[in-house]
Amino acid sequence: MAMFVHLTSAADAPRIRRSGVRAAGRGQEGARGVHCFPVLPSHTLTHQWLRELARFGSRGGLVAVHVRLDDAEPVLTGHYRDAARGAQATVTAAEAVRRIAALEDPRGHEVFVPRAIAPREVHRIRRAPQTVGWRYLPDAHGTRPCTCFSCRVRGGHGARRLRERLPHPLDGPPPPPRVLLARVAAAGEPGDPAVLREALHWFGMRRRGPLAELAPLQAHPDPSVREALVWAVAGWNTPGVAGLLDRLAADPDPDVREAVLAVREP
Structure with a gap:
C-alpha cells in the first residue's frame, strides 16, 4: 500500500473522518480529484506544499491527512507546471512514489488522485507543521x-x-487619477491615441474613476481609443458606467461593439 499526505483545513477534519476526502481539486484537463504527495523520509519534503497552500487561507490551520492507496491505483504525477500543459503522466500509485522519491529535487511535484478518497482509505489525521515548505515557487526566497x-x-x-x-x-x-487626467489633457484635441490608450490602461486597474472627464472619449475619431475606454470603465462601480456602455454598444466600429459584448458576458 502506498502512503500519501493530503493537506487541508483543520475545520474539514471531522468531515474527512466521517466521509473521506472530497474530489474538490482540479487536475489537468479539468479533472476533479484529490491532490497529495508521497510520504518521504524527509519531513520537510513531505509537507513542502504547506506554506503555499496556507497563502490561500485555512480555517484553524492546516492538517495532514495520511491516505493509503492500493499500489495499483492509477494516479497522475508530475511537476505542477506539467498539469497546465497536460503533460502529467498516468502511473500506478506505487510508481508515482518511486518516481518522486528518485528525484534529486522533488519540490513542486505532486500526485493527483482522479477520484474522492473513501473514509476507509484515510489512515490518520494529524496537526501539520505550519512553517514548512516554500511559497510562490521553489527557490523563490532571495529572488x-x-x-x-x-x-x-x-x-x-x-x-x-x-x-x-x-x-x-x-x-x-497605476498613477493617481489627477496625474492620468493631466496626461489626457496634455494629449491635445482630439488627443494622441497612444497617450490616451496608455492612460485608459491605468484607469482600467481602478475600481472607480472620473467618468465625466473620460466620457467625451466615446466620440474620439480613433476606434482603438473608444475600445480602450470600454475596457477601462468595464470594472468600475461608478454611477453612469452602464449608460456609457450602452452608447458604445452602438458604436460604428465592430471591435468596439465586440468589446462591449465581451465585458457584459456573464
Missing part, C-alpha cells in the same frame, strides 16, 4: 518578486507596499 497582474496576490500580506516598492511597467500600481 526579486514579480508584481505583474498574474503573479501578485491581491490582499496578501504587504502586497500594496511591495507593488509600490517594485512597480511593474504594465501592471502598476
Whole structure:
C-alpha cells in the first residue's frame, strides 16, 4: 500500500473522518480529484506544499491527512507546471512514489488522485507543521518578486507596499487619477491615441474613476481609443458606467461593439 499526505483545513477534519476526502481539486484537463504527495523520509519534503497552500487561507490551520492507496491505483504525477500543459503522466500509485522519491529535487511535484478518497482509505489525521515548505515557487526566497497582474496576490500580506516598492511597467500600481487626467489633457484635441490608450490602461486597474472627464472619449475619431475606454470603465462601480456602455454598444466600429459584448458576458 502506498502512503500519501493530503493537506487541508483543520475545520474539514471531522468531515474527512466521517466521509473521506472530497474530489474538490482540479487536475489537468479539468479533472476533479484529490491532490497529495508521497510520504518521504524527509519531513520537510513531505509537507513542502504547506506554506503555499496556507497563502490561500485555512480555517484553524492546516492538517495532514495520511491516505493509503492500493499500489495499483492509477494516479497522475508530475511537476505542477506539467498539469497546465497536460503533460502529467498516468502511473500506478506505487510508481508515482518511486518516481518522486528518485528525484534529486522533488519540490513542486505532486500526485493527483482522479477520484474522492473513501473514509476507509484515510489512515490518520494529524496537526501539520505550519512553517514548512516554500511559497510562490521553489527557490523563490532571495529572488526579486514579480508584481505583474498574474503573479501578485491581491490582499496578501504587504502586497500594496511591495507593488509600490517594485512597480511593474504594465501592471502598476497605476498613477493617481489627477496625474492620468493631466496626461489626457496634455494629449491635445482630439488627443494622441497612444497617450490616451496608455492612460485608459491605468484607469482600467481602478475600481472607480472620473467618468465625466473620460466620457467625451466615446466620440474620439480613433476606434482603438473608444475600445480602450470600454475596457477601462468595464470594472468600475461608478454611477453612469452602464449608460456609457450602452452608447458604445452602438458604436460604428465592430471591435468596439465586440468589446462591449465581451465585458457584459456573464
